[in-house]
Amino acid sequence: MKKTKLSLLIFMALCCTLGLFVKKLVNPLANVIKEALHIPGGISTGFSIMFLVVATEIVMMKRSGLMMGAVQGFLALALGRIGSMGILAPLGYIVPGITIDLVYSLQKYLKLSRAERMILANGLAAVMASVTANVLVFHLSGPVLWLYLCVSLTSGSIYGYLGSLVVVRLYPVCHQYNLKDGENSYEKA
Secondary structure (H helix, E strand, C coil), X not given: CCHHHHHHHHHHHHHHHHHHHHHHHHHHHHHHHHHHHCCCCCCHHHHHHHHHXXXXXXXXXXCHHHHHHHHHHHHHHHHCCCHHHHHHCCHHHHHXXXXXXXXXXXXXXXXXXXXXXXXXXXXXXXXXXXXXXXXXXXXXXXXXXXXXXXXHHHHHHHHHHHHHHHHHHHHHHHCCCCCCCCCCHHHHC
16 A cells, blocks of 8 residues: 555544544534524534545545545444444444535536535535434434424534635645646546
8 A cells, every 4th residue: 555545544633533523612602692593513524524524525536435434433433432223323324424425426517626526425415414313313303303403504604614714724734645737536536
């Protein structure tokens, strides 16, 4: 395995771990907002997903969202951070990972800027995480479900924009040795 690819895989693992643990730092503020809106969540999940989108944007490998979602889900299960989903908690991480991959696979057809791509990926992945939680646990319906999904989309989109600001700084550092000008490993794979 090439040294540069190994460093990018280590970066992906670091983003999985950071996303899982930093989510706990955002939870107190998210709990205040979700209690005021009387919804079960959707705010801190988008923050956790932001790290997966940042890593996908930097690494640009196919199925990287799925790989990181699976790693993050099983890491949460192993550490007991399963919440109300129980043993099905990895699904709450894998489904958003698949969503991230789907958005990035559309890049061939939609010419989006980095910020647009990350906002779309993070927003839709946050919505899919909320849909998964709703199907498995909450069973919301009507206006409460729509509010839950709108909050997830809004917070996920905001975190996607913040992630794009982070990628502007990290991308040159991560790719200073392994990508030639104009080379994109996501399109090649």
